[in-house]
Amino acid sequence: MFHKEGAKIILFSTFFSTGSIFILDYFLNDTYPVLCKIFQLIIVAFLILILQFFRNPVRKADNSDKHILAPVDGKVVVIEEVYEPEYFKDKRLMVSIFMSPINVHVTRYAANGIVKYSKYHPGKYLVAWHPKASEENERTTVVIDNRIYGEILYRQIAGALARRIVNYAQEGMRVVQGQDAGFIKFGSRVDLYLPIGTPIEVKLGDKAIGNKTIISKLS
Template sequence: MFHKEGSKIIFISLIISVGLIFLADAFLKDNFWLLKSVQVLVLIFLLLILQFFRNPTRVADNSDNHILAPVDGKVVVIEEVYEPEYFKDKRLMVSIFMSPINVHVTRYALNGIVKYSKYHPGKYLVAWHPKASEENERTTVVINNRVYGEVMYRQIAGALARRIVNYAQEGMRVVQGKDAGFIKFGSRVDLYLPLGTEVNVKIGEKAIGNKTVICKKA
């Protein structure tokens, strides 16, 4: 299954791939090894596009008592930081970095009402750069949950990512695990949790969107 945000790119990539294979067959048919090399490279290119836009079906264990990972990737930061855009105070930030080979669907990490949703144009620093959270192209979304209160997540573009898709609109009621958007070609998502929240993940741990429990209350 592929994400709808990839439909146009997949279609164009398929046309280009088929065209290149036909051209290679027409002009390189007398050079067997070169012909096969071109065909293999084209197929690898197409497979990379398809795997990037894959959207595996994952049923969330829906509960207000826990917050799930919004994306696939590696946990790279768990620390208290000052959040200047919305809260204007300190929060516990959990940051998940996505490489180009990860699933890039963003899913709602918790149930609730969208209180804030804003897009910011910006730079394209590498996603793990300390200033990426404030200077890169990004979207900021705050969801009010009955157990955790207001929780923020921020989609951040990376050096390769050139488009962030965000479905959250202020006033929407969102359901944990449903599609919240997409980030194309490498990026990061930061979660801002209330201070004192006990997290269930560690730095370096692999997170799986809709499956990994970031934090849980009894």
């Protein structure tokens, strides 16, 4: 299953790849058969990369207000108390997940609740792990008011390769844990900002699976 945000790119890439393979076969195969096959394999590899990037595996969330799920696939690269300057304007516990180009790039709602804030910020395209990326890169900030945890902020951050952030959250929406919240194209990260003292179930270096990995759990 593929994400709807990849429909145009997948369609274009499929036509481009198929056409290129036939053109190479017609003009190059008789004279340089080995070179022709190499180029064709590169084109097939390119198409496979596009298809796997936009994959959208079906994952049923264990829906509960007593836990927060990973919003994306990737590696946990930061767990620390930081100052959040945009919405809370005080200290929060940040959990940051970095996505490589081979990860699933669907963003899912980490918790149930009401969207209290949703804002897009244009910006730079620093590498996603750069310390200033969360403040200077293209990004969206979304706050969900959950009945157990209170207000939870997540931030989609574009990376050096990412050139488009898609955010479905609108203020006043009631969202359900596990539903698609958006998409980030070609490498990026998502930061979660939780109340200070929130118990964390993951460690630095853990591989998170969106909609499956429990970031925090309350008894």
